[in-house]
Amino acid sequence: xxxxxxxxxxxxxxxxxxxxxxxxxxxxxxxxxxxxxxxxxxxxxxxxxxxxxxxxxxxxxxxxxxxxxxxxxxxxxxxxxxxxxxxxxxxxxxxxxxxxxxxxxxxxxxxxxxxxxxxxxxxxxxxxxxxxxxxxxxxxxxxxxxxxxxxxxxxxxxxxxxxxxxxxxxxxxxxxxxxxxxxxxxxxxxxxxxxxxxxxxxxxxxxxxxxxxxxxxxxxxxxxxxxxxxxxxxxxxxxxxxxxxxxxxxxxxxxxxxxxxxxxxxxxxxxxxxxxxxxxxxxxxxxxxxxxxxxxxxxxxxxxxxxxxxxxxxxxxxxxxxxxxxxxxxxxxxxxxxxxxxxxxxxxxxxxxxxxxxxxxxxxxxxxxxxxxxxxxxxxxxxxxxxxxxxxxxxxxxxxxxxxxxxxxxxxxxxxx
RNA sequence: CGGGGCGUGGUGUAACGGCUAACAUGCUCGCUUUGGGAGCGAGUGACUCCGGGUUCGAAUCCCGGCGCCCCGACCA
Numbered sequence: 251x252x253x254x255x256x257x258x259x260x261x262x263x264x265x266x267x268x269x270x271x272x273x274x275x276x277x278x279x280x281x282x283x284x285x286x287x288x289x290x291x292x293x294x295x296x297x298x299x300x301x302x303x304x305x306x307x308x309x310x311x312x313x314x315x316x317x318x319x320x321x322x323x324x325x326x327x328x329x330x331x332x333x334x335x336x337x338x339x340x341x342x343x344x345x346x347x348x349x350x351x352x353x354x355x356x357x358x359x360x361x362x363x364x365x366x367x368x369x370x371x372x373x374x375x376x377x378x379x380x381x382x383x384x385x386x387x388x389x390x391x392x393x394x395x396x397x398x399x400x401x402x403x404x405x406x407x408x409x410x411x412x413x414x415x416x417x418x419x420x421x422x423x424x425x426x427x428x429x430x431x432x433x434x435x436x437x438x439x440x441x442x443x444x445x446x447x448x449x450x451x452x453x454x455x456x457x458x459x460x461x462x463x464x465x466x467x468x469x470x471x472x473x474x475x476x477x478x479x480x481x482x483x484x485x486x487x488x489x490x491x492x493x494x495x496x497x498x499x500x501x502x503x504x505x506x507x508x509x510x511x512x513x514x515x516x517x518x519x520x521x522x523x524x525x526x527x528x529x530x531x532x533x534x535x536x537x538x539x540x541x542x543x544x545x546x547x548x549x550x551x552x553x554x555x556x557x558x559x560x561x562x563x564x565x566x567x568x569x570x571x572x573x574x575x576x577x578x579x580x581x582x583x584x585x586x587x588x589x590x591x592x593x594x595x596x597x598x599x600x601x602x603x604x605x606x607x608x609x610x611x612x613x614x615x616x617x618x619x620x621x622x623x624x625x626x627x628x629x630x631x632x633x634x635x636x637x638x639x640x641x642x643x644x645x646x647x648x649x650x651x652x653x654x655x656x657x658x659x660x661x662x663x664x665x666x667x
Numbered sequence: 668c669g670g671g672g673c674g675u676g677g678u679g680u681a682a683c684g685g686c687u688a689a690c691a692u693g694c695u696c697g698c699u700u701u702g703g704g705a706g707c708g709a710g711u712g713a714c715u716c717c718g719g720g721u722u723c724g725a726a727u728c729c730c731g732g733c734g735c736c737c738c739g740a741c742c743a
Binding site for chain 1: 668680701
């Protein structure tokens with residue numbers, strides 16, 4: 251890809267109507283566009299990052315035995331009334347709308363009810379279970395106050411998986427596997443050093459849930475970290491009794507701020523029971539189904555990673571999710587340098603590398619700072635100075651380390667750090 | 668939803684109640700320049716968030732709305 255072909259612009263200044271670092275960086279570097287408070291559109295670069303994150307998540311969901319589906323955003327209130335989650339007194343962040351004939355509809359804020367209702371048409375026998383459908387879907391939540399840039403939006407894409415198991419034991423086993431899969435996802439997203447399994451409230455679903463909290467000063471949650479156990483407990487349930495229950499040493503915990511990057515719930519049999527989803531066992535007996543839900547917000551990962559991986563010069567994407575792996579910068583506008591940059595670009599592309607060519611005219615300084623701002627992991631800088639020695643400068647965006655390679659080295663794919 | 672702050676060219680800012688709303692940046696054209704957003708010249712670009720009021724006169728003062736940010740509450 252050529253930078254000149256992206257319509258999005260990298261701005262010299264950060265927007266002033268955002269103070270959260272993630273939104274400032276992502277807007278300034280042209281990854282996202284802010285539509286209104288808590289609502290962001292993805293520009294080409296932002297979409298690439300988002301799709302890369304989704305690929306990682308999807309891979310692990312498939313490994314877990316997931317089946318991808320895509321449910322509707324418009325939701326039928328009748329189903330939600332059955333479980334008593336329609337009333338604004340009970341659930342205060344619905345976006346509700348109406349048909350022309352005044353029939354009320356909801357814009358999905360989550361999908362437990364509709365998926366259970368849908369499955370009554372497909373699940374009958376013990377042989378039909380267990381199943382693990384999941385989707386990437388936009389959720390709409392009428393937050394009283396959106397904040398922290400991309401991290402708490404009113405409209406956001408989420409991967410939600412739902413598990414349906416025959417017994418509590420089967421459910422628990424899967425729940426543990428899902429927990430591991432989540433940790434594997436965070437590891438692959440570059441968040442391994444920050445994310446902790448955290449015991450938290452289960453909201454209206456259950457007494458407890460498991461959250462995945464990424465340590466960050468930009469976070470909205472307070473957790474107490476047991477460093478020996480490498481787990482944490484959310485402030486909302488921090489007590490002697492609960493620490494004991496989860497084997498956390500209350501005397502040794504450290505208070506930290508964190509971003510909730512994932513949350514999984516054991517829902518028990520409540521939703522299937524209420525919505526008449528059940529199965530018939532080998533003895534022809536009707537049995538309750540055990541359900542779990544497993545959420546991870548895509549936009550929130552982008553925001554969290556932008557917070558955690560950035561410096562004074564801009565973004566620094568982990569390789570796994572970077573929009574491009576390498577950016578080739580022809581430092582001077584003169585013909586020789588530009589032609590050489592073009593050659594490197596073409597050669598790298600031939601090698602199957604996802605490379606971005608900085609082909610816009612400008613000052614050397616502007617090019618360097620723009621390349622930094624974008625956060626592409628590796629920069630190949632082609633300059634007059636380098637050409638005199640027949641070498642190109644390879645800069646690691648994260649470590650800022652510079653090495654020099656020949657054209658031959660680059661073509662041979664020798665760009666390891 | 669309670670509290671606080673703020674709305675002026677695309678972006679960042681300035682302007683005592685008083686000239687044609689200023690400066691920087693961006694963008695366009697020309698020349699020059701090229702290792703951290705350089706320089707010169709010529710252009711372009713704003714119903715000063717919306718509505719009302721006070722006044723001879725409002726970006727500026729007052730009232731109401733809307734929007735954005737922050738703190739708190741909330742967070743399935």
